[in-house]
Amino acid sequence: MTRPSELTRERIVKAAERLFAERGYDGTSIRAIVAKARVNQAAINYHFNGKDGLYREVLLGAFRSLTEHQLARAAETHEMPRELALAAFIHRQLRPLLARDEASRHIRIFNWETVRPTAVFRRLLTEQSAPFMGMATDLVRRFLPEADHRTLVVAAIWLIGQCSVFVRNREQLASAPVLLALDESSVEWLAETLTGWTIGGLRPRG
Amino acid sequence: MTRPSELTRERIVKAAERLFAERGYDGTSIRAIVAKARVNQAAINYHFNGKDGLYREVLLGAFRSLTEHQLARAAETHEMPRELALAAFIHRQLRPLLARDEASRHIRIFNWETVRPTAVFRRLLTEQSAPFMGMATDLVRRFLPEADHRTLVVAAIWLIGQCSVFVRNREQLASAPVLLALDESSVEWLAETLTGWTIGGLRPRG
DNA sequence: TGACAATTCAAACGATAGTTTGAAAAATAG
DNA sequence: CTATTTTTCAAACTATCGTTTGAATTGTCA
Numbered sequence: 001m002t003r004p005s006e007l008t009r010e011r012i013v014k015a016a017e018r019l020f021a022e023r024g025y026d027g028t029s030i031r032a033i034v035a036k037a038r039v040n041q042a043a044i045n046y047h048f049n050g051k052d053g054l055y056r057e058v059l060l061g062a063f064r065s066l067t068e069h070q071l072a073r074a075a076e077t078h079e080m081p082r083e084l085a086l087a088a089f090i091h092r093q094l095r096p097l098l099a100r101d102e103a104s105r106h107i108r109i110f111n112w113e114t115v116r117p118t119a120v121f122r123r124l125l126t127e128q129s130a131p132f133m134g135m136a137t138d139l140v141r142r143f144l145p146e147a148d149h150r151t152l153v154v155a156a157i158w159l160i161g162q163c164s165v166f167v168r169n170r171e172q173l174a175s176a177p178v179l180l181a182l183d184e185s186s187v188e189w190l191a192e193t194l195t196g197w198t199i200g201g202l203r204p205r206g
Numbered sequence: 207m208t209r210p211s212e213l214t215r216e217r218i219v220k221a222a223e224r225l226f227a228e229r230g231y232d233g234t235s236i237r238a239i240v241a242k243a244r245v246n247q248a249a250i251n252y253h254f255n256g257k258d259g260l261y262r263e264v265l266l267g268a269f270r271s272l273t274e275h276q277l278a279r280a281a282e283t284h285e286m287p288r289e290l291a292l293a294a295f296i297h298r299q300l301r302p303l304l305a306r307d308e309a310s311r312h313i314r315i316f317n318w319e320t321v322r323p324t325a326v327f328r329r330l331l332t333e334q335s336a337p338f339m340g341m342a343t344d345l346v347r348r349f350l351p352e353a354d355h356r357t358l359v360v361a362a363i364w365l366i367g368q369c370s371v372f373v374r375n376r377e378q379l380a381s382a383p384v385l386l387a388l389d390e391s392s393v394e395w396l397a398e399t400l401t402g403w404t405i406g407g408l409r410p411r412g
Numbered sequence: 413t414g415a416c417a418a419t420t421c422a423a424a425c426g427a428t429a430g431t432t433t434g435a436a437a438a439a440t441a442g
Numbered sequence: 443c444t445a446t447t448t449t450t451c452a453a454a455c456t457a458t459c460g461t462t463t464g465a466a467t468t469g470t471c472a
Contacts, residue, residue: 005449024322026232029429040451045431047449108321114374115317116230126382133384153384154399157375158368165367169320176332178339178359193360201403211419236460246421251461253419 009047011037017058021105024112025055056120059113062106063124067132069095069103074135082142086159087195089139093163094194097170097187111168136160143202155202162194215253217243223264227311230318231261261324268312269330273338275309280341288348292365293401295345299369300400303376303393317374342366349408361408368400 015037019028030051034041048054070092077085096103113121136156141147144155166173166180173180180186221243225234236257240247254260276298283291302310319327342362347353350361372379372386379386386392 008449024232026230027322030431031429040449041430042432042451043449051430111321114378115314115321116233117377122378122381125378130383150386151399153386154396155403157371157379157384157386158400158403161367161371162364164371165363169363172320172323172331173363177336178363180356180359180363190360193357194364197361197364197407199407200409201405201407203406214419235458237458246419247460248421248462249419257460 005047008037008039008043011039012044012047012054013057013061016054017061017105017109020055020058020112021108025116025118030054052120055118059109059118059120059124062109063128065102066106066110067128070135071131074131077135078138082139083195083199085139085142086198087191089136089159090163090195090198091191093160094166094187094191096167097182097190098184107167140202143199159198162198166190211253214243214245214249217245218250218253218260219263219267222260223267223308223311223315226261226264226318227314231257231324236260265315265319265324265327265330268315269334271308272312272316273334276341277337280337283341284344288345289401289405291348292345292404293397295342295365296369296401296404297397299366300372300393300397302373303388303396304390313373346408349405365404368404372396 012033016028016033019032019036022028030044031041033054034043044051044054048057070089073088073092077088080088096107133153133156136159137152140155140159141152144151147155170180170182172178174182218239222234222239225238225242228234236250237247239260240249250257250260254263276295279294279298283294286294302313323331339359339362342365343358346361346365347358350358353361376388378384380388
């Protein structure tokens with residue numbers, strides 16, 4: 001077996017990830033991808049069996065990267081007091097607000113999927129979302145020790161949603177009329193504010 | 207001036223709204239629209255000056271309908287105790303979970319826009335989102351009477367985000383592995399649960 | 413009714429989409 | 443070096459896209 005084509009594959013995946021994140025699956029043409037990657041047009045079919053196969057590759061990478069960012073800290077989070085663990089979780093979820101990096105692109109790809117889920121994505125989700133959801137569920141369980149399963153799941157989604165609304169809409173929120181500041185200290189303050197509200201919400205009350 | 211074409215316009219807008227909601231702007235072809243509306247292909251250019259013009263029409267209608275859905279109740283909400291007002295707001299925001307109706311389609315069209323905002327939408331947002339955001343801000347202000355402007359805006363977004371994460375991802379959440387039930391009583395319970403957590407979060411604590 | 417504007421229609425336009433082709437080039441194995 | 447496989451390449455293929463065209467039809471007003 002001979003494999004001198006790894007470079008070409010990597011260039012294609014890298015270019016495709018950027019374009020899929022920016023324009024979505026339908027909005028990205030393979031001609032745009034090969035132009036950015038500076039490879040021949042037929043290379044995508046040769047290496048990935050078409051546009052679908054390439055998209056699957058990109059989606060897998062995005063999913064791994066996004067969940068691993070949290071899951072890598074799952075163990076140490078579990079050792080912290082629940083309030084600190086929650087703060088750390090929220091802080092990490094808000095991280096794409098600051099970084100115009102790979103993570104932002106991955107979030108963007110997922111945003112496309114929430115409006116028009118592809119078959120590839122659906123399968124990926126049912127196969128691989130369990131660890132991440134489990135981490136969020138474990139976290140809220142420490143605040144709601146007697147809640148039933150449904151309540152815990154909803155609380156986990158609630159927690160994730162509080163963060164994702166800012167991440168997802170960061171471009172709109174940063175411009176008029178909201179003009180939300182997104183520098184490091186502002187995001188820090190945002191994370192702390194959200195943490196406070198979340199703890200208050202999950203705290204038992206009479 | 208002669209105007210026997212209102213029927214054609216309405217059929218086109220109605221068909222386009224459904225298709226744009228389901229597939230987004232790029233994913234909807236004018237051939238699909240005219241097939242669904244059962245009008246001639248050139249009718250879209252004749253009546254709306256092209257696909258862009260038609261989309262603008264649909265977007266305007268969606269925006270009006272959605273904001274009016276909440277804003278129509280703004281006055282009466284203001285007369286209610288703050289806890290009940292918040293519950294009513296959340297309940298209305300979660301409504302698309304139940305109804306496969308016009309409002310649900312309009313929310314879906316907006317979901318497309320958060321991924322790839324069109325110029326039309328950006329303008330619409332800066333022009334007309336103020337009343338809606340103002341309503342949400344007024345609502346949270348009743349819980350945070352001494353908060354500064356930034357905190358109030360973030361709280362309003364936080365409130366909206368808590369609801370939208372369920373609406374936006376309803377299809378994924380309803381299927382495995384989450385299997386969130388979306389019948390009437392379940393949504394009722396969800397609204398009450400979210401209301402409780404939100405009140406708890408915004409309530410002052412020592 | 414006749415003249416004219418508004419509306420509908422089938423057909424075609426140019427552009428771009430994803431994919432396929434078959435040969436040239438490069439890399440590997442014997 | 444030779445034989446063989448892997449990889450690249452330019453070009454073409456088929457399908458669909460949004461839009462335009464110009465004639466036919468319909469509706470309105472004088």
